[in-house]
Amino acid sequence: MIKFVGGFERVCDLPETQFPEYAFAGRSNVGKSSLINAVLNAPVARTSNTPGRTQTLNMFNINDKIMIVDLPGYGYARVSRDTANQWLLRFQEYITSRRQMKRLFILIDSRIGARDSDLELMKFCDVNGISYQIVYTKKDKRIREKDQVAIDADSHPAMVNDVLETSAEKKYGIESIRAIIGIK
Secondary structure (H helix, E strand, O other): OEEEEEEEOOHHHOOOOOOOEEEEEEEOOOOHHHHHHHHHOOOOOOOOOOOOOOOOEEEEEEOOOEEEEEOOOEOOOOOOHHHHHHHHHHHHHHHHHOOOEEEEEEEEEOOOOOOHHHHHHHHHHHHHOOOEEEEEEOOOOOOOOOOOOOOOHHHOOOEOOOOEEOEOOOOEOHHHHHHHHOOO
16 A cells, blocks of 8 residues: 655654655656656656656655655756755755665666766765665667766765666566565
8 A cells, every 4th residue: 555645845844654765866857756656556656747846755655664755856947046955955854864764766867867966966975875776767768868977886885786777668677676675
């Protein structure tokens, strides 16, 4: 059973639970909500073609065993600088303070590759010892960028070595994420 726990403006408002949390982060328009829906096999996360629709920390309870957190996108949404900075601070507070967060999935659009904002997040996680895993999205789409930055796990001490490739539309790579999270 999947239950929407709520959309939270502040980290201090998140419920304290004993359940492990798995958070999904990525640039706006990376396909984060679509991937969450595919992983959960239910349309629980709101999808949109407009970047920046996820503006709160959205939490889902899975079978009273696991929490999934849909974090606001970064790096592209058309919002004021103050709003973007508030999102960044809330994002950083979440990933540095939630002791129950077991894994941060950093989603990267496989068509365009890692951008500066992705690399900055990875560096932040490395410096702060926050375990994260790279997930390439939209692997069923044609690559647009020829000069993509290669991500080398040896250069990122907090990164899980296994880089995942997914397609929410074709359901490719979804089982790997379900296995990590513990969803059958």
